[in-house]
Amino acid sequence: MSAVVDEHDHHADDHHDHGPAKGLLRWITTTNHKDIGTLYLLFALAMFFVGGAMAMVIRAELFEPGLQFVDPAFFNSMTTMHALVMVFGAVMPAFVGLANWQIPLMIGAADMALPRMNNMSFWMLVAGVLLLASTLFMEGGAPNGGWTLYPPLVLQPITVGKALPFAIFSVHLLGISSIMGAINIIATIFNMRAPSMKLMDMPLFVWTWLITAFLLIAVMPVFAGAVTMLLTDKFFHTSFFNAAGGGDPVLYEHIFWFFGHPEVYIMILPTFGVASTIIPVFARKPLFGYASMVWATGSIAFLSFIVWAHHMFTVGLPLAGELYFMYATMVIAVPTGVKVFNWTATMWKGAMTFETPMLFSIAFVVLFTMGGFTGLMMSIAPSDFQYHDTYFIVAHFHYTLVPASVFILMAAGYFWLPKWTGHMYNEKIGQLHFWISVVSVNVLFFPQHFLGLAGMPRRIPDYAVQFADWNMISSVGGFIFGISQLLFLYIVIDTIRGGTGEKVSDEVWEDAAKHSLEWTLPTPLPYHTWTTPPSVVPTEHVLDSH
């Protein structure tokens, strides 16, 4: 083993740097942030298709009223597992993968601060997901009480079979993985920045991940505690959620959502960070309102801790509670509005071009705003009594996750893959992927608003005939969206294998080096970067606030 300090003896040129080890062991034992980032991203992509396949089962069953393809318990397993796989297996790991690749590059660090723990975070994630996936093949099937795992439902023998302890330990492992990843990100950002980079010089992606990492450390143990109590209630005779013993099932909901609401922001804040990175590059302008973006991110993170019971308006809260959580939730629209305004203002009078990453980012701004608006509708407690547990909420959170987080993850792929691999993706197929996705995602989720308002409950395999038409349209959109993602898979593989073959410059995108440090490095990126930190850091992205 050698230290970075050793490598300086022979690394006058980065290209002659210490390269990766050979073979499979390279990937198992790697401590390199780029390798681990790649592992995270590929794992997330695989899980995106696993979770997507589950969504296809759901949409196929809902294509028509009546029971067609699967039995109701399996259908419920699919809704539960689709959520768990997409949240913990796809979206969160994908953003951790981006953090691994980008944070050291963007702050001028040689690697993540704690490289061995970085390796462990990834393998804990794999172990957790394997434990969860193993329940699919068990007697009684996978967990089917919903991803929220509410008691008393999940504690009843018929709903869980043998799956519950595996699901709970899976949550523990995923929690350990996330906490270790978050600690690493915090240590890296605080301790490994290039000496000349002040906190308020950091690219917004780094800022949003710093704040997200705090959210992770603050709430993953909360989820771990909640499911631990489920475990003891089920197997060790405790009464935490059992009213006969003096406990209260509603307590679980409070604890879960104290985790759950920050959790949804864990998936959206890095999304904001990537959007704030991509939009200025293609608008050829500095990001509008850098400082306000940082403060808005912090405000949203803070507010996420004090709004949890808006998920529980119908559970029987005291009136004061309903009012408090209603108004507190509405306040979130303010910092979020600041962000949407800033992205729009960044594009205002910009010399815009519309390459695939920019297309996905613009679609994100528009469609995330729609998801935000339906969120605002549901924050109104009396109205929420109508929307609660209907397809309206399904439409709402899918708008904030699919055409927001997932679109931005794809934008990030198109944006950075050329830098990482040194190969250009096929712009024509990229744009085709975008247009099919953006149309089909709306065909898929927009009708679900109507279904929800008309009263169709979520998590059911069968429904009244009156809901048939919109469900069919939604399913058609779902199938097109699902299949069109194979285009993305194709593009990723193709780009890694050589792409269009055209030469990619160090900047990749015009004047990108003005915005962030990674574009000042050679393309393709050497295995080790920033073994000596950069002396000057770009400040174009913070121009507005200086």
Place this chain on the structure above:
Amino acid sequence: MSTNTAYYIPHKATWPVIGTAGLVTLLAGFANYLNGSSIGPALMVVGLIIFIIMLVGWFTLQAIESETGMYNHEVGISYRHGMMWFIFSEIVFFAVFFGTLWYTRNLSVHWLGEGATKELLWPSFEAAWPTNGPGKVGGDFEPMGAWGLPFLNTLILLTSGVTCTWAHHGLLAKKRDQLIKGLIATVALGFLFVAFQAFEYHEAYTEMGLTLGSGVYGSTFFMLTGFHGFHVCVGAIILSVVLFRSAKGHFKPENHFAFEAAAWYWHFVDVVWLGLFIFVYLL
């Protein structure tokens, strides 16, 4: 802030994936055991053995690297960030159970004893603390008092915090003797605490009718004190490793992260106990 030039970055790591394999085997075994499968306990033992091998191997590796001067000042800062935020996550984990205690004691138990719930479901239930609920789950029990063993344990842990700091002063003043004596005292007090707690649990189960199944009082009591006791064990084991290394001549006044981390952890466990003593035993 880092200058990077001497920041140690290992080029491969084998212990993380071994540790993960151990932990997932342990948990899969535990899940199988809970489901009544006969391979559960065997899997747990295998997983635990792998996990312990990982701990020994990884700690040894870190100790060698630290003693051979591979970690510069910045690496030390990263480790401190790591330990600090790990402890923060532990604090949050305990906060969940303290919050549960607060919620049941001050809110949900009262709701069970008033209004329609009382009239329609459990007319004879009087909301009070401690309770095992309107269903008298777990049968009659006697709540745990504060002034016997628990108070003694409080004194033990507080004293161990002092001996730990005394050992730290010894390290800083290059008094190896004081360092080792202080650590021996701390570890001994830690295990004494655990022994007393085991005795207390034994008494609760055999004499007082107080078990994990004694309604929400038993649940919160054993969950909070049990997780704390587990953390005392972990802290005492970490301190034992530090003691072992001190005896081998490791640590210098300017380079002793492992000692600091163990001491931080120990003080954290100490503070949690004070919270327990007040909210679980005293009030």
